[in-house]
Amino acid sequence: MQVRVLGCSGAIAKDCRTTSFLVDTDLLVDAGTGVGDLTLDEMACIDDVVLTHSHLDHIAALPLMLDAVGSRRTQPLRVHALRATIEALRAHVFNNVIWPDFESIPSPEAPFVSFHDISVGQVLQLGTSAPKLIEVLPAVHTVPACGFAVRHATGGAHWVFSGDTERNAPFWDRVNALDVAMLVIETAFSSREQALAERSLHLSPEVLADELSHIDPSKRYPIYITHTKPAETEEIMSQIETLAGRQVAGLAQRDIRWLKADGILTF
Numbered sequence: 001m002q003v004r005v006l007g008c009s010g011a012i013a014k015d016c017r018t019t020s021f022l023v024d025t026d027l028l029v030d031a032g033t034g035v036g037d038l039t040l041d042e043m044a045c046i047d048d049v050v051l052t053h054s055h056l057d058h059i060a061a062l063p064l065m066l067d068a069v070g071s072r073r074t075q076p077l078r079v080h081a082l083r084a085t086i087e088a089l090r091a092h093v094f095n096n097v098i099w100p101d102f103e104s105i106p107s108p109e110a111p112f113v114s115f116h117d118i119s120v121g122q123v124l125q126l127g128t129s130a131p132k133l134i135e136v137l138p139a140v141h142t143v144p145a146c147g148f149a150v151r152h153a154t155g156g157a158h159w160v161f162s163g164d165t166e167r168n169a170p171f172w173d174r175v176n177a178l179d180v181a182m183l184v185i186e187t188a189f190s191s192r193e194q195a196l197a198e199r200s201l202h203l204s205p206e207v208l209a210d211e212l213s214h215i216d217p218s219k220r221y222p223i224y225i226t227h228t229k230p231a232e233t234e235e236i237m238s239q240i241e242t243l244a245g246r247q248v249a250g251l252a253q254r255d256i257r258w259l260k261a262d263g264i265l266t267f
Contacts, residue, residue, distance in 0.1 A: 001152055003159055003265040004114050010188045011057065013230040017261050018057035021161070021184075022046070029161060032164070034261060035061035037100055044069040048126040050134055052163035054088035055144035058138020062089075063099040070102065070112030077113045080134075084144035085113045089158055109189040113116060120146055123154055139165040139175055141201045147171065156220075157181035157267060164188070164227065167200040172214035180219065181267035184259060185211075186227035190235040202227075205239040213250035217238070224259040 005121045007017030018032030025042070028035065028049040035043070043065050054057055066077060081089075094113075102112040118124065124134045131153035139145040139162065147163035158178050160187040164169065175183070188202035197204040199207055204213065212223065228236045237258060244251040 001119075001130075001148070001158070001159065001267060003150075005034075005265065006037055006258060007032045007262040008184075008261055009227040010186075010235075011228045013033045013259070016230045018060065019052075019227060020058075023132065023159070024127070024129050026129070027132060027134075029148060029150070030058040031065065032057050034058050035065055037262075040069055040072070044072045045145075047075070047078060047128075049079045050124070050148060051053070051078065051079065051085055051146060052139065052161075053082070053141055053143050054085045054092075055143065055153040055164065059089065060163075063093055063102070066102050066112050067099075070105075070200075075197075076111050076253040078116055080118050080125075080126075082119070082144050082146060083117045086117065088143070090116070094158065099201040120166070127153075135174075135178075137163075138168060138170045139163045140168045141165055149180075150173070151181075159265065159267065162186055164202060166198065166203060166250065167211060167266070169205065169248055174209070176214075176216045176219065180221045182222045182224060182265060184208065184224045184226050187225050187236055187240070188227050188229055190232045191239050192235070193208055193232070205236060205243055208240065209243050209248045209250035211250065212254060215250075215254075220255070222255045222257050222263075224257050226259040 006020040011018035017034035019030045020032040020034040023030040025045045026047045028046050085096040120138045122136045135149040137147035139147050141164045149158040149160045152156045160183045187208045189197035189204045194204040
């Protein structure tokens, strides 16, 4: 399985694109601004999108992508998300005010997009040429949210993505029961902004360390840091490295890496 990192930033700036991952060629995990780096042919190959939540940095490119390739598709793009996320998209994006209602364009019988409810704990099978299993994981955020664990339907280890979250014991309970190839987890704010991180239900370096201490000590896999705010990325990286150097529980002896756009994760 291959995961192409289209965007992994918590906001935009030069060379900073917001959250989106392309799994193989046909599955998009979140639809942030990184989707804009795909060619029209690449976008047209995507059959399914799974969304962690409704915040703009995770859905911004979805309406634009539909506009770009909807007419080239023979079937609607299938968007899988929590019911609250779908309701937000219908009410605030595809409402014929912000953007056309592509559930009824070009016709209700043959629309550009179809929405499909998911729930935490559910396992989806998506993809045809290379079927994948996607388990919906719990997240704790300011809006209903989730994470995902993705693997090939035939077996193998999981690519796990936390989505946007703060402290989340049920997430670790489930992750510890999975065969994990790698974990992508957010750390949006520096320690200097820890109060803001807690208010907005994001992680900061100290809280990240505490969360990672929930990983079963026998489990070893790379941990990629994502969703850093561009103005704080270097500060966040430095603080995590300092905590790891001090052997702080959760970061000590862990393989911590920095996620970069345009990177390829293969497992």
